[in-house]
Each structure stands twice: as C-alpha cells, then as structure tokens.
Amino acid sequence: MACIVKGYNCILTTTDKSAEEKIAQLKALGAEVLVCPNHVPSDDPQSYYSQAERLAREIPNSFYVNQYYNHTNVDAHYHSTGPELWNQTGGLITHYLATVGTGGTISGAGKYLKEQNPSIKVIGVDAEGSVLTKFHQTGILDKSEIHSYQLEGVGKNIIPSNVEFDTIDRFVKVDDRSSAFRARQLTKSEAIFAGYSSGAVIEALMRMRREFKPTDVVVLLFADHGSKYMSKIYNNGWMQKQGFIRKIADYAPSYQIQRRLERVFNKYIKNYGNI
Numbered sequence: 396m397a398c399i400v401k402g403y404n405c406i407l408t409t410t411d412k413s414a415e416e417k418i419a420q421l422k423a424l425g426a427e428v429l430v431c432p433n434h435v436p437s438d439d440p441q442s443y444y445s446q447a448e449r450l451a452r453e454i455p456n457s458f459y460v461n462q463y464y465n466h467t468n469v470d471a472h473y474h475s476t477g478p479e480l481w482n483q484t485g486g487l488i489t490h491y492l493a494t495v496g497t498g499g500t501i502s503g504a505g506k507y508l509k510e511q512n513p514s515i516k517v518i519g520v521d522a523e524g525s526v527l528t529k530f531h532q533t534g535i536l537d538k539s540e541i542h543s544y545q546l547e548g549v550g551k552n553i554i555p556s557n558v559e560f561d562t563i564d565r566f567v568k569v570d571d572r573s574s575a576f577r578a579r580q581l582t583k584s585e586a587i588f589a590g591y592s593s594g595a596v597i598e599a600l601m602r603m604r605r606e607f608k609p610t611d612v613v614v615l616l617f618a619d620h621g622s623k624y625m626s627k628i629y630n631n632g633w634m635q636k637q638g639f640i641r642k643i644a645d646y647a648p649s650y651q652i653q654r655r656l657e658r659v660f661n662k663y664i665k666n667y668g669n670i
C-alpha cells in the first residue's frame with residue numbers, strides 16, 4: 396500500500412509456507428511476489444532472505460527493506476504501538492504478550508512500555524522449531540532447535556538484530572496444533588476473527604494463566620486476521636493433512652477438543668475477566 400501511494404515498484408520475497416491468501420492479496424495490490432522454498436537454511440542462495448538481498452543488489456535504485464535488521468521497524472512500534480497500549484490501558488498494563496518474528500513489535504512497544512513502568516513484563520511468544528527462546532536463555536544459536544513448522548510470523552531460524560533480548564523478560568514456546576485451535580476458538584467464542592499467530596498468543600496466555608493475579612492487566616497483541624488463513628487453520632482439509640483433526644467426516648472428536656478448550660477458556664474469563 397505504501398508503495399502504491401509513493402509510486403514505487405514493490406518486490407517481496409516469501410516462502411512456500413505462506414498462506415495463499417496472503418500472496419494473492421499482495422499481488423492484488425500490485426506487488427511482485429517471489430515464493431522461495433521454506434525448508435532451506437537461511438544462508439542458502441534460494442532462501443527468501445538471500446533472494447531479497449540479491450534483488451536489492453541487482454536492481455538499480457532499489458531499497459532493501461531488510462525487516463529483520465532495519466531498526467526503523469522497532470522504532471515504528473516504539474513510537475506507535477507502545478504509546479497506544481500505554482494510553483489505552485490508562486497506564487495500568489502489567490504484562491505485554493506478543494509473537495516474535497522480526498522482533499519489531501515486541502521490542503519497540505516493549506521498550507516504550509518499560510520506559511513508562513519498568514515493572515511491566517514483556518513476554519515473547521515463540522514457535523517450536525525456532526531458535527529464539529534458547530538464544531534468550533543461553534546466548535547460543537542452537538541449530539539443533541531448528542525444524543520446520545506451520546505457524547507464520549512466529550519464531551525464527553536466525554537471530555534478527557530487531558529482537559532486543561534485553562527488553563524481553565521471557566519467551567513462551569507454543570506449537571502449531573494448539574495455536575490453530577486457539578485461533579478457531581477465539582473466533583467462535585469472542586467473534587474476533589483471529590489469525591494463526593494470534594492463536595499462538597492465546598496459547599501462550601493459557602500456558603501462563605496460573606501466574607497472573609486478578610488485578611493484572613494483560614495485553615495480548617494480535618498481529619493478523621483470520622481471513623488470511625482460510626486455506627489453513629480455517630480449512631478442515633488442511634487441519635486434517637497436518638494431523639490436527641482426524642478425518643473430515645470424523646469431525647466430532649476435534650469439535651469435542653475445541654469444546655474442551657472453550658471450557659478452559661471460559662473458566663479463565665470467569666476467574667480473571669474478559670481479555
């Protein structure tokens with residue numbers, strides 16, 4: 396959208412893990428989208444990181460956005476998301492939970508919030524298969540942690556400089572399956588049409604639920620919208636292919652799982668108020 400307004404050509408690289416709706420939307424807005432393999436290491440010439448770098452090198456007068464290392468990403472959230480969360484909670488926010496991909500959202504808003512009140516806890520939501528949690532705990536990029544997963548925009552196989560680890564108090568790792576059900580559950584119980592990474596944040600919240608006091612003001616950041624995942628988590632065929640539900644004809648058991656999750660969720664809301 397920014398490129399349309401500014402009159403720029405826009406070329407984006409992504410992986411074949413991206414939901415097809417996202418790619419279609421970018422193309423509809425006039426972007427050229429280069430879909431790269433997801434399974435290759437970050438430094439492979441075919442990776443979406445390497446391809447973006449290559450295009451920026453080869454195309455005259457181009458600008459490489461470089462979202463993982465360009466600090467304006469963090470700055471944007473420091474100047475917008477952070478103040479928004481602080482003002483809209485009247486300064487009462489005690490915990491901030493957000494998924495970590497490039498790190499911009501958590502680092503920028505988290506830094507702003509901690510400057511207002513250093514006791515605010517900033518919690519990063521990470522994916523099984525990502526290196527971020529272990530790096531936060533040990534300072535080591537452990538490649539044995541890396542495996543492919545379905546969550547989009549959550550976790551990384553690199554350490555982006557935009558993840559400011561000093562701002563993040565702790566990470567919570569979540570899995571593909573629970574996050575998918577959480578998003579579906581949120582959509583049906585709250586009419587918030589949540590995307591996949593939003594489901595990941597809910598899953599992290601539920602894993603931490605016993606740690607909160609009734610007076611805590613816990614803010615969850617939902618980074619994406621469910622309409623971008625109609626071919627994935629809102630598609631029972633895809634859910635079945637992942638092994639998240641059994642057969643489509645056999646949908647009742649997964650519905651029962653969902654009901655069970657809803658009961659836990661409703662109990663949480665009853666005890667701690669709505670989220």
Ligand SMILES: Cc1ncc(COP(=O)(O)O)c(C=O)c1O
Nearest residue numbers: 495496497498499500548592618
């Ligand atoms: C769907 C989705 N959720 C969450 C995130 C994480 O946000 P950030 O990159 O600011 O860490 C991203 C980022 O790319 C994303 O695409």
